[in-house]
Amino acid sequence: MRFTNNKLKMNTLSYRTISANEKIVKKEWVLIDAEDAVVGRLSSVVARILRGKTKPYYTPHFDCGDNVIIINADKVRFTGKKMTDKVYIRHTGYPGGQRFRTPREVLKQQPREVLEHAIRGMLPKTKLGDKLYRNLHVYAGPNHPHEGQQPKLININEIK
Numbered sequence: 001m002r003f004t005n006n007k008l009k010m011n012t013l014s015y016r017t018i019s020a021n022e023k024i025v026k027k028e029w030v031l032i033d034a035e036d037a038v039v040g041r042l043s044s045v046v047a048r049i050l051r052g053k054t055k056p057y058y059t060p061h062f063d064c065g066d067n068v069i070i071i072n073a074d075k076v077r078f079t080g081k082k083m084t085d086k087v088y089i090r091h092t093g094y095p096g097g098q099r100f101r102t103p104r105e106v107l108k109q110q111p112r113e114v115l116e117h118a119i120r121g122m123l124p125k126t127k128l129g130d131k132l133y134r135n136l137h138v139y140a141g142p143n144h145p146h147e148g149q150q151p152k153l154i155n156i157n158e159i160k
Contacts, residue, residue, distance in 0.1 A: 025052075027064075027066055027067060028066045029152065030067065030154055033071055034072050034073050038078070041156075042156055043121075047122035049159070050136060054159060062128075063128065063132055068137065070115060072141065072142055076115060085102075086103055088101045088102070088117065119136060
């Protein structure tokens with residue numbers, strides 16, 4: 001560094017913070033098999049992928065995450081006694097309309113909802129969160145209609 005005219009000049013390159021935009025972001029399709037995966041651990045990894053936090057150009061206010069396909073959502077598991085003790089609560093909107101269901105009941109009727117509910121809760125509660133949630137595709141069985149996108153199969157245990 002040297003001082004000239006009472007101003008500080010640097011003899012180095014100046015670096016700028018690069019904010020992600022449509023030109024920089026490369027959205028990919030990722031396939032995850034949820035068979036025998038713990039719901040909370042799987043959900044936190046998927047939320048990070050949807051948000052784009054696994055990318056080097058992550059920007060908090062922009063959708064720079066990948067599209068995620070989850071198969072075998074009906075074969076997820078909970079740790080401990082959560083399968084019977086955990087309760088999902090909803091309200092019909094009418095007086096006395098509070099309804100309770102356990103994960104076991106939800107997995108029998110709508111197996112996708114367990115994972116969708118967990119992942120949705122880990123995303124931002126803003127317009128950006130709504131946009132990120134639309135990049136999630138959950139299927140109960142091993143089949144999915146996104147073969148044309150050639151999704152890359154990943155193991156969730158390898159993602160840091």
